[in-house]
Amino acid sequence: MLCGAVCGHIAVMSDKIYCLIDCNSFYASCERVFRPDLKHIPIVVLSNNDACVIARCSLAKKLGIKMGTPYFQIRDELKRLGVQAFSSNYALYGDLSARVMASIESLVPRLEVFSIDEAFADLTGIPGSPEAMGRMIKEHVFKCTGIPVGVGIANTKTLAKLANHAAKRWYKSTGGVLDLRDPDRRNRALQYIEVSEVWGVGRRLTEKLNMLGIEKAWDLAQYDAWSIRKMFSVVLEKTVRELRGISCIDLEEVAPPKQMICTSRMFGQRQYMFSAVAESVASYTARAAEKLRAQHSLCQVMRVGIQTGMQGPPEERYSNGAILNLPYPTDDTRVLVQYALHGLKHIYREGYGYAKSEILLMDLKQRGEYSMDLFQPEQSAGADRLMSTMDSINRKFGKGMLRPARITAQPGWAMRRELMSQSYTTRLDQLWTVRS
Incomplete structure (x- = not known):
C-alpha cells in the first residue's frame, strides 16, 4: 500500500479494512466477570501497593473520580459513594486478556495484539458488511469472556482508533460499533473529535498543535502534510495521511522482540534487611529471565x-x-540470579529503608541471529533443557511452581494488595464456585 510523500509522492486511498477492538474499562470489567453482584456498582482499580486509581468503570467516571488520585485521599469518599475498590490483580487481567484475544482471533484472518486490552484486526476480503462483522466480534467476545468491547472500523489504523473512540462516545447511536469508511461520515466525526484523541498525539504535542490553530482531528487532517513533517516528524506526517484515509501503518502480527527487559516493583513496606532485598532481586531476575x-x-x-x-x-x-557483564549471552535463571546478587552486595548499604529494587536486562541478542566470538564460552545444552523444562512446568501447574530456592512463596516485601480479588482462572484453590 503506497503512502503519499512517504512512498514517492503518490497518494492512493486505502482499500484495506482495519478494525480496532478495545475492551471497555478493562480492569474494572475483569473484576465484574465473576462478580455479577457488582453489575450496577461503581468500581475502581488501584495501582501497585494500592497507591492510586488506575482504572474506573463508567459509573465511577460519572461520579467524578479522577485517574491517578491517591487512594488514601479518597478512601472515605469512595465508601460514602458505594464505590468498590480493588487491588490490581494482574494474573486475572492477563488471563482474561488472552481469552479475549483468542476469541477475536477465531473470527479474523489477521490480528495484531496491540496492548492488554486492544487489538487490531484485518477485515479486508471478508464477505458481507464490515459493520455486521464488528457486531459479531463484539457479541462473540462478550459471550466467550464476559468482557464488553467497542469496535471501530476504517480504512486506516489511525481512523479505526478514532472510530472506536467515537463508538464509545456516542454509544446510544452506535451501539458500540462504528464504521468510518464512508468519507462524509468520517469527516463529520473528525470535526467533532479533539486532536488530543488522535492516536500518538499526547499532551505536549496537543499544546504545540493548538498553537498552530489545530484543535480538532479535522484540522490536523487538513494541514499540509509536508509542513507537519518538517515541524514535527515523519510519524506525525503519517498520522495526517492516515486521517485522510491513506494507509501508512500496517498490522504487526508478530511483536518485535524487546531491546531491554525491566522488572521492578515498589515494596509493600520499607525493607531494612539485606536478605529481604536480595530475595526481591532474585525474584525480579527470575521473572525477567522468563x-x-x-x-x-x-x-x-x-x-x-x-x-x-x-x-x-x-x-x-x-x-x-x-x-554487570555476563560471561556469555544467557537466559539461564541461575546465572542471572548469581550475578544480580553479586552486584547487589556491592551496592547495598546498611541502615536504609529500601522501597524498591530493579532488574534491567540489556544487550539482548536473538538466538541464532548473532555471531559468537570464537573464544567466548556459550550456554550449555543442559542449561537450555533445564530452563525449557522449568518453563513448561510453570505454564502447566502455575507461575512460580518451580523457582530458585532463595525465593519464598509469600515474601514479606511483596506489594500491598489488601483489596485484591480471587485469581478465579489461574489458581485451583480460588476457582469460581456457583451455588444453587
Missing part, C-alpha cells in the same frame, strides 16, 4: 538497582545501581 526466554533472546549485560523512598516523608535517602 520474559527473556519467551522472546527467544539471550542477555549479555544486566543492571541491578536499589533505592529508598525518594519522595514523601523525610528519611535517609540512597539510590545506586551496578552494571
Whole structure:
C-alpha cells in the first residue's frame, strides 16, 4: 500500500479494512466477570501497593473520580459513594486478556495484539458488511469472556482508533460499533473529535498543535502534510495521511522482540534487611529471565538497582545501581540470579529503608541471529533443557511452581494488595464456585 510523500509522492486511498477492538474499562470489567453482584456498582482499580486509581468503570467516571488520585485521599469518599475498590490483580487481567484475544482471533484472518486490552484486526476480503462483522466480534467476545468491547472500523489504523473512540462516545447511536469508511461520515466525526484523541498525539504535542490553530482531528487532517513533517516528524506526517484515509501503518502480527527487559516493583513496606532485598532481586531476575526466554533472546549485560523512598516523608535517602557483564549471552535463571546478587552486595548499604529494587536486562541478542566470538564460552545444552523444562512446568501447574530456592512463596516485601480479588482462572484453590 503506497503512502503519499512517504512512498514517492503518490497518494492512493486505502482499500484495506482495519478494525480496532478495545475492551471497555478493562480492569474494572475483569473484576465484574465473576462478580455479577457488582453489575450496577461503581468500581475502581488501584495501582501497585494500592497507591492510586488506575482504572474506573463508567459509573465511577460519572461520579467524578479522577485517574491517578491517591487512594488514601479518597478512601472515605469512595465508601460514602458505594464505590468498590480493588487491588490490581494482574494474573486475572492477563488471563482474561488472552481469552479475549483468542476469541477475536477465531473470527479474523489477521490480528495484531496491540496492548492488554486492544487489538487490531484485518477485515479486508471478508464477505458481507464490515459493520455486521464488528457486531459479531463484539457479541462473540462478550459471550466467550464476559468482557464488553467497542469496535471501530476504517480504512486506516489511525481512523479505526478514532472510530472506536467515537463508538464509545456516542454509544446510544452506535451501539458500540462504528464504521468510518464512508468519507462524509468520517469527516463529520473528525470535526467533532479533539486532536488530543488522535492516536500518538499526547499532551505536549496537543499544546504545540493548538498553537498552530489545530484543535480538532479535522484540522490536523487538513494541514499540509509536508509542513507537519518538517515541524514535527515523519510519524506525525503519517498520522495526517492516515486521517485522510491513506494507509501508512500496517498490522504487526508478530511483536518485535524487546531491546531491554525491566522488572521492578515498589515494596509493600520499607525493607531494612539485606536478605529481604536480595530475595526481591532474585525474584525480579527470575521473572525477567522468563520474559527473556519467551522472546527467544539471550542477555549479555544486566543492571541491578536499589533505592529508598525518594519522595514523601523525610528519611535517609540512597539510590545506586551496578552494571554487570555476563560471561556469555544467557537466559539461564541461575546465572542471572548469581550475578544480580553479586552486584547487589556491592551496592547495598546498611541502615536504609529500601522501597524498591530493579532488574534491567540489556544487550539482548536473538538466538541464532548473532555471531559468537570464537573464544567466548556459550550456554550449555543442559542449561537450555533445564530452563525449557522449568518453563513448561510453570505454564502447566502455575507461575512460580518451580523457582530458585532463595525465593519464598509469600515474601514479606511483596506489594500491598489488601483489596485484591480471587485469581478465579489461574489458581485451583480460588476457582469460581456457583451455588444453587
